[in-house]
Amino acid sequence: MKYSNQKRLLVAVDCIIFGFDGTEYKLLLIQRGFAPEKEKWSLMGGFVQPDESLDEAATRILNQLTGLHDVYLEQLQAFSKPDRDPIERVIAVSYVALIDIKKYNRQISNEFHAHWFPMNSLPKLIFDHQDMVTAALNRLRYKAAFHPILFELLPEKFTLPQLQTLYEGLFDTKIDKRNFTRKVLSSNILKKEKDKDKSSSKKGAFYYSIDEQVYKDNFQNFLNFIPKNELNPQTE
Amino acid sequence: MKYSNQKRLLVAVDCIIFGFDGTEYKLLLIQRGFAPEKEKWSLMGGFVQPDESLDEAATRILNQLTGLHDVYLEQLQAFSKPDRDPIERVIAVSYVALIDIKKYNRQISNEFHAHWFPMNSLPKLIFDHQDMVTAALNRLRYKAAFHPILFELLPEKFTLPQLQTLYEGLFDTKIDKRNFTRKVLSSNILKKEKDKDKSSSKKGAFYYSIDEQVYKDNFQNFLNFIPKNELNPQTE
DNA sequence: TCAAAAGTGTTATCACTACACCCATGG
DNA sequence: CCATGGGTGTAGTGATAACACTTTTGA
DSSP states (O other): OOOOOOOOOOOEEEEEEEEEEESSEEEEEEEESSSTTTTTTEEEEEEEOTTOHHHHHHHHHHHHHOOOOEEEEEEEEEOOOTTTTSSSOOOEEEEEEEEEGGGGGHHHHHHHEEEEEGGGOOOBTTTTHHHHHOOOOOHHHHHHHSSSSGGGSSSSSHHHHHHHHHHHHHHHHOOOOHHHHHHHHHOOOOEEEEEEEOOOOOOOOOEEEEHHHHHHSSSSOOOOOOOOGGOOOOOO | OOOOOOOOBBBEEEEEEEEOOOOSEEEEEEEEEEESTSSSSSOOEEOOTOOOHHHHHHHHHHHHHOOOOOOOOEEEEEEEOOOSSSSEEEEEEEEEEEEOGOOOOHHHHHHHTEEEEEGGOOOOBBBTHHHHHHHHHHHHHHHHSSSSSSGGHHHHHHHHHHHHHHHHHHHHHOOOOOHHHHHHHHHOOOEEEEEEEEEEEEEEEEEEEEEEHHHHTTTSSSOOOOOOGOOOOOOO
């Protein structure tokens, strides 16, 4: 039995994939391999298959492009203008992914002509993909202001200066080092490691890692270095 | 031209419609008029038509049920388990609506066998609609903690005690009257009216209304009254 | 030895919490 | 005249913001 007299539509998933290279935020884009807009820059996406949920589709697509499993992935919103794709109507559900840029496997990316673009010099994107990126960035800012998710952009072990750069980059602001340290550590989400990262200074900075136990419990009790006026209303 | 070799799917919109009767939160449900699950309680929903966006579909559906225009409506998230509808695969995009329960037109509702249920005594819902309601409530709590949206549940003119009851009901908490007043008024979002509502006390409580100008500017600089541990992480 | 980044404490201000009495009115 | 709900101020506490010098070490 089926529902009759109703039009069926293509449903796609598009992934907004953020990375951080230590200095700035980057976005992973591919050169589209088929018409329309062949060879134009695009978010990584694909059609939802009959037997998979949207989350599963997003996970599959992300894995195809990056080779990664266990990536932070969150549904953003559906984009649905009837004419957003000139070929045929497609409902696109967008997902935000945060990945450690160092884990990204260049081998696999070449297959898709993928490239990391700095956020402030993105190429022109196909369809409404620029809207998706804007919405994703707003969501990331909003969420990161209250929840500890930026860790997802870093390796398992990272230093406090690295983490601070991440926050400063996202909100385009400067944070006092002492206040930052005190606040982050007071959440008890971070465990100090014994060794140091000497790659960016002679003295070296201690590594920290996530205390998974406290992380789960304190997910909401984090926050918020960000001047109020830097925060935009949620995009949804 | 079409995309070939891809399966097309039904796409529906489901509306989680919240109201407030002065004492408690209520949810507007309908008795489903067709199989499967005929006469079971359900969210108001419908299939997306070829020429409308999801927002337009949600607006249309909401108007069919309530007769209302200009309702607060926000996309929540897509629900997509392949077997969520036993008849056929349907991707459902859920929307949260906030309406002034008094404006609701009973005439129209009867056509759909609609009924307002108190949030703490909802009937069993079809499919995954209970998940949608739970997600919607989390979203509402989360958002209301930082943004002035609960006004949407009240008439244009309302009193401070009414507004306070709204917050207390949503977070199931008691708020000090003086602290509440000070905080709400300090946002400058409210304009005091000259007249009073005498329906709930002999002295009467002054009406307030939204200062639309300040409201737009200050959307983010609001509240929150809510104890930290009442706040769940966003559902998405 | 010095340049470059890491690390660390104190004070002032602001926001939030707790708390209790008077006011206006209709019945 | 009194019961009911509306309205108001202050003091204490905790969180945040501003601020500068010392430490380490590889080149």
